[in-house]
Amino acid sequence: MALIIQKYGGSSIPTIERIKDVARRVVATRTRGQDVVVVMSAMGGTTDELLRRARDIASGPPPRELDALLATGEQASNALTAMAIHALGAEACSFTGWQAGVITSPAHGEADIVDVQPHRIRCALDRGVIPLVAGFQGLSRENADVTTVGRGGSDTTAVALAAALEADICEIYTDVSGVYTADPKVVPEAGLLHHLTHQQMREMAAGGAKVLALPSVDYAGKHAVTLHVRSSYHDRPGTVVSGAPGITAHRPPVISVTHDPCVAKVTLTGVLEPTVAVEAVREAMVAAGIGAAVLRTAPASDGRNADIALALPRTAVATGLTALRTHRTDIGYEHVMCDSHAATASLVGCGLSIFPGIVATLRRTLTNIGVPYTPIAVTDTRISLLCPPSRLFDAVRALHRAFVAGPLCQPLSPPIPRVGVPLALQP
Structure with a gap:
């Protein structure tokens, strides 16, 4: 039975x-x-x-x-x-x-x-x-x-x-x-x-x-x-x-577009060793019980150090900031800034980091509708970006048209029940 x-x-x-x-x-x-x-x-x-x-x-x-x-x-x-x-x-x-x-x-x-x-x-x-x-x-x-x-x-x-x-x-x-x-x-x-x-x-x-x-x-x-x-x-x-x-x-590279309107952007500035710092940040987040953080590193404006940006659940901001400050020496950063009013949109699929045209199509799609964005994570299975909450739904609809309903996607064959x-x- x-x-x-x-x-x-x-x-x-x-x-x-x-x-x-x-x-x-x-x-x-x-x-x-x-x-x-x-x-x-x-x-x-x-x-x-x-x-x-x-x-x-x-x-x-x-x-x-x-x-x-x-x-x-x-x-x-x-x-x-x-x-x-x-x-x-x-x-x-x-x-x-x-x-x-x-x-x-x-x-x-x-x-x-x-x-x-x-x-x-x-x-x-x-x-x-x-x-x-x-x-x-x-x-x-x-x-x-x-x-x-x-x-x-x-x-x-x-x-x-x-x-x-x-x-x-x-x-x-x-x-x-x-x-x-x-x-x-x-x-x-x-x-x-x-x-x-x-x-x-x-x-x-x-x-x-x-x-x-x-x-x-x-x-x-x-x-x-x-x-x-x-x-x-x-x-x-x-x-x-x-x-x-x-x-x-046929399995398309992008199967869905997801979004999260309740995100905070946390930026660590003056990072001396980005590779070491990223791993230390991940460990600090896991230890604090925050499993959904995504990260991005970028050169800082001074040309010497780097910045690390994190997207955290808005409900986890206080816990996340405490963890980052507690592990400041291990991470190696100068300052931490927080924007508690951010949003993310994500492409989910397979082979996203190597499939030709994905990043270029994403950039063109959002530029054409005037949505500013910051890439925050690019992996084989998910590309996440930060954008203003006021333009989040515009971004999601445009990305869905471009990647899921557009020429890059063929419909999946459903099982017959x-x-x-x-x-x-x-x-």
């Missing part, structure tokens, strides 16, 4: 009626003869409301108590969905993250999942009960405190459970049909990507794509978990993310 993990995000359950719809989908999966474990996010808007209430009490609430508060959002939707499943005549049991055996590091608000011991989940499955697990939360091994694993943490909870239970597939349900070549809210003509590798999805998430949280993609790649991103509002096949590349008639069978479970 196949085992499926189904995770439902907050956008899938904004109302009680939507919770009932999710319950019907879960029961239908079980009726088809498949074991299912459900991971629930908080109902849409709940986490933001809890944060607002906490900050009405104190501008800087204690992290431990904030985690204890925020964890209740997922617990509420989890129990409500279990009730809805019971109302349909099926057996279900809701579990908190720690009851499900999710063990984390002690870092409140940004904990890492370090282990999953799903004994109670296995027992429920053996009894024919549908287990539901509250996402986004776990228990610190060091002090037995409740922890949360950051925004998008329910994705990571689902992937970690899929790995621990050796599930056949982990379905991530949301309010969109899958992963697109760009954000369809920005680029209406964006196309659905039917298959991505873990590496491609990772580059998209790191470049700002919001469909999957970056830590969940990293965890899936490390543990070879196949993901299926689908809409909870219909039954059409979405996007499969796995370790193996899909079969295509068998009706009623999850795409990733088909032979």
